[in-house]
Amino acid sequence: MNLPLATVSKVLKFSCVDGPGNRLVLFLQGCNFACPTCHNPHTMKLCNDCGDCVPECPTGALTIVQGKVVHDASICDQCDKCLDVCPINANPKVTQYSVDDVLVLLYQNKPFLNGITISGGEATTQLKFIIALFTAIKTDEKLKDLTCFIDSNGYLPEPAWKTILPVTDGVMLDIKAFNNTLHRLLTTRSNERVLATAKLLFDSGKLHELRYLLIPGRTDSDEEIEDLANFVRALDTDTPLRLNTFQHHGVKGEALNWPTMKEPDVERIAEELRSAGLTNVVVPAVYI
Amino acid sequence: MSELLKRFKGITEDPALSFTQKARYLSLEAENSLPYPELDEETAKALEERVICDMYEGHAPFKPRYVMPDYSVVLEKGSTFLELEPATTLDEAINSLMIAYHHVPSVTNMPVFIGRLDNLLLPYCDEVSDEDLYKKLKLFWRYLDRVLPDAFMHANVGPTDNRVARTIMRIDAELKQIAPNLTFVWDPDISSDAIFSQACESIIECSKPHIANNPLHQPLFDDYGYGVASCYNVLPLCGGASTLTRINLREVARRSKDTADFFENVLPKYIDLNFRLTETRIDHLFNKSGFFESFLVKEGWISRDRFTAMYGIFAMAQCVDELQAKEGRAGKYGHDETANQLGHRISKVLYEAVETRPMEHCWRGKAMLHSQAGLSDDDGCTPGVRIPYGSEPDPVTHVQALAEHHAFYPSGVSEILTLDETIENNPVALEQLVKGAFQLGFREFSANVSNNDLVRITGYMVRLSDIAKFKECGGSRINTTVLGAEAAETGKILERTPRVMSHELAPRYSQ
Numbered sequence: 001m002n003l004p005l006a007t008v009s010k011v012l013k014f015s016c017v018d019g020p021g022n023r024l025v026l027f028l029q030g031c032n033f034a035c036p037t038c039h040n041p042h043t044m045k046l047c048n049d050c051g052d053c054v055p056e057c058p059t060g061a062l063t064i065v066q067g068k069v070v071h072d073a074s075i076c077d078q079c080d081k082c083l084d085v086c087p088i089n090a091n092p093k094v095t096q097y098s099v100d101d102v103l104v105l106l107y108q109n110k111p112f113l114n115g116i117t118i119s120g121g122e123a124t125t126q127l128k129f130i131i132a133l134f135t136a137i138k139t140d141e142k143l144k145d146l147t148c149f150i151d152s153n154g155y156l157p158e159p160a161w162k163t164i165l166p167v168t169d170g171v172m173l174d175i176k177a178f179n180n181t182l183h184r185l186l187t188t189r190s191n192e193r194v195l196a197t198a199k200l201l202f203d204s205g206k207l208h209e210l211r212y213l214l215i216p217g218r219t220d221s222d223e224e225i226e227d228l229a230n231f232v233r234a235l236d237t238d239t240p241l242r243l244n245t246f247q248h249h250g251v252k253g254e255a256l257n258w259p260t261m262k263e264p265d266v267e268r269i270a271e272e273l274r275s276a277g278l279t280n281v282v283v284p285a286v287y288i
Numbered sequence: 289m290s291e292l293l294k295r296f297k298g299i300t301e302d303p304a305l306s307f308t309q310k311a312r313y314l315s316l317e318a319e320n321s322l323p324y325p326e327l328d329e330e331t332a333k334a335l336e337e338r339v340i341c342d343m344y345e346g347h348a349p350f351k352p353r354y355v356m357p358d359y360s361v362v363l364e365k366g367s368t369f370l371e372l373e374p375a376t377t378l379d380e381a382i383n384s385l386m387i388a389y390h391h392v393p394s395v396t397n398m399p400v401f402i403g404r405l406d407n408l409l410l411p412y413c414d415e416v417s418d419e420d421l422y423k424k425l426k427l428f429w430r431y432l433d434r435v436l437p438d439a440f441m442h443a444n445v446g447p448t449d450n451r452v453a454r455t456i457m458r459i460d461a462e463l464k465q466i467a468p469n470l471t472f473v474w475d476p477d478i479s480s481d482a483i484f485s486q487a488c489e490s491i492i493e494c495s496k497p498h499i500a501n502n503p504l505h506q507p508l509f510d511d512y513g514y515g516v517a518s519c520y521n522v523l524p525l526c527g528g529a530s531t532l533t534r535i536n537l538r539e540v541a542r543r544s545k546d547t548a549d550f551f552e553n554v555l556p557k558y559i560d561l562n563f564r565l566t567e568t569r570i571d572h573l574f575n576k577s578g579f580f581e582s583f584l585v586k587e588g589w590i591s592r593d594r595f596t597a598m599y600g601i602f603a604m605a606q607c608v609d610e611l612q613a614k615e616g617r618a619g620k621y622g623h624d625e626t627a628n629q630l631g632h633r634i635s636k637v638l639y640e641a642v643e644t645r646p647m648e649h650c651w652r653g654k655a656m657l658h659s660q661a662g663l664s665d666d667d668g669c670t671p672g673v674r675i676p677y678g679s680e681p682d683p684v685t686h687v688q689a690l691a692e693h694h695a696f697y698p699s700g701v702s703e704i705l706t707l708d709e710t711i712e713n714n715p716v717a718l719e720q721l722v723k724g725a726f727q728l729g730f731r732e733f734s735a736n737v738s739n740n741d742l743v744r745i746t747g748y749m750v751r752l753s754d755i756a757k758f759k760e761c762g763g764s765r766i767n768t769t770v771l772g773a774e775a776a777e778t779g780k781i782l783e784r785t786p787r788v789m790s791h792e793l794a795p796r797y798s799q
Contacts, residue, residue, distance in 0.1 A: 013684040016717035017710045022684075023717075112684045112724030114716060285712040
């Protein structure tokens with residue numbers, strides 16, 4: 001049997017914004033959406049070894065070996081020039097992790113952790129790895145009290161969710177928009193599967209948090225906010241709903257011309273949602 | 289007019305000082321116009337070059353640096369000297385403490401330790417309603433900040449879960465005062481989860497309390513116990529520390545040819561010289577100053593044989609980086625495994641030296657090693673064993689890099705973790721970080737949450753808004769990254785305007 005490997009863009013040992021408590025976070029490379037508002041656009045695609053980044057690297061950490069772009073982390077100074085010049089929103093600095101590699105990371109950091117979160121990119125594009133990893137954690141005596149979470153855009157179809165949910169403790173789900181035309185504009189994909197995922201996760205008790213990105217003039221319209229309120233009410237008025245705000249940090253391309261979301265507007269919308277009966281609306285702790 | 293008189297005159301006319309600050313600086317100048325206790329030539333040279341340092345404690349030590357009274361004595365027995373009856377009610381107990389604090393010296397002439405307050409006050413709380421307890425303690429807290437304005441003044445609560453500890457942490461988070469500093473003593477076998485959570489939530493609110501790891505501290509002390517004073521000095525209760533001297537490890541590394549020379553020759557030499565400096569200062573305090581004739585000793589608030597000497601070090605980061613460079617290695621302290629292990633080795637050598645050197649007039653016959661927080665003019669040196677400001681890795685990596693040091697510093701490690709304000713929505717993450725740190729051997733845990741007005745600089749608290757106000761007056765741009773700012777810069781600011789200052793960091797008039 002071929003054990004699955006994950007293509008990992010980044011690992012964090014300390015995160016207090018990716019689920020309950022402190023979490024080790026794996027950011028997997030590759031996404032099935034292409035949102036112009038993405039604040040990690042370099043996680044969207046897998047490297048195609050075009051080599052455009054190699055001459056740009058000031059420390060010589062990038063080379064081409066047998067037609068493949070190779071990254072030497074020991075001399076990389078994390079200037080991220082390679083990400084800036086990548087024509088396809090990929091990342092030459094990814095690392096391959098086996099399940100055992102991640103288990104070792106978890107052992108090393110166990111005293112500090114409440115759990116692990118797989119994020120991205122879109123985590124579920126590497127579903128087999130997540131199933132293998134979560135299954136291994138759940139059956140490991142030293143690790144089984146860690147909670148296993150996924151941060152997802154919800155595009156994974158229902159039958160596939162059913163293969164991962166038995167070993168998953170919770171999912172943070174992004175809903176980008178309710179109007180489907182708007183959703184297509186913002187993600188390149190339709191939202192039917194996303195909304196179905198929200199219901200499925202809620203019904204199986206695994207919906208930890210819904211997240212909604214407020215983009216001025218796009219997702220903050222009265223209609224969108226009303227649809228959001230109705231959607232959450234149909235699940236449970238106490239469903240945790242986190243309002244995220246569109247910012248320019250990390251964004252590339254056309255969305256840099258879009259206005260950013262400001263605190264007073266976020267507070268106003270949060271109040272509207274609360275007036276509509278939602279009891280668990282969370283606003284950002286920090287505005288950049 | 290002589291130079292000395294000119295300095296006196298300058299202090300009296302300095303418009304930036306309050307009159308109490310003037311009085312303090314005048315007294316320091318007077319003490320320092322006396323000849324220094326006699327040092328041998330080598331020690332005097334090392335002190336002159338500031339490879340070793342006396343923290344500018346003054347030329348004629350006539351009081352211990354840190355006094356850790358057992359305040360239960362004055363509460364239970366009263367005081368003949370102060371004409372106080374034993375306390376019988378909470379009002380009387382608080383009143384007696386307020387009086388007592390004015391008679392407890394320290395290096396700053398203000399008390400650095402105001403007691404394990406829940407232990408002291410709980411016996412008087414049976415008949416007091418929760419509402420009254422809150423009101424009385426809130427007034428007490430306001431009094432402390434306004435009358436004893438020293439950021440190093442330190443209260444302790446815990447490890448038990450009790451009304452006084454809970455109410456004090458609640459008030460402290462509400463008032464967000466600089467003084468007093470606060471330690472919550474945590475013990476997983478004694479403290480409830482609820483009070484531990486309250487302490488963590490309070491850190492998110494106001495960067496206080498500091499949390500002490502009781503299972504690591506308690507075994508080093510006797511049944512009488514310990515207190516945490518100033519910025520994380522863990523000292524025997526009913527005693528304290530006579531003095532705090534320290535070695536500038538960067539300067540030791542600079543005087544070494546390579547790592548071998550550092551360990552074999554240069555470090556042992558300066559370890560010895562710092563001992564000689566310490567002994568000279570202790571000798572003056574015990575044999576010449578007459579301090580131990582004080583009523584504090586006669587009435588049993590403190591005991592002459594319960595004073596240790598704090599043996600401090602700082603600039604570990606610069607020391608390790610200097611030695612790494614001499615060995616042709618690029619890895620930096622805090623980020624590289626080889627560099628970190630070199631640091632741990634230095635700590636171990638220091639610990640063994642301090643544990644095996646017999647010291648006269650010291651509790652248990654020896655000094656206690658301390659990772660020292662710094663002064664306001666440390667010239668680019670990082671406090672204690674800390675990772676330099678602004679280059680700290682994530683909090684977990686940070687703790688993992690430093691944890692091994694903690695076993696070597698029985699009188700405390702001054703350490704601060706800076707946390708992103710996103711922690712506000714997730715206090716459980718902070719709880720887990722503290723638990724992880726303690727499981728790895730951290731003796732104590734302090735954190736700054738980056739949007740709090742109230743933050744720690746080298747261990748004491750300041751209000752960022754005070755600094756911002758000062759900077760506005762001075763015409764400079766407000767630096768929002770002041771969390772990582774050098775204590776030197778901040779220290780100078782503090783010397784000039786705020787009502788509550790950190791007297792330990794400003795041991796001399798510096799104009």
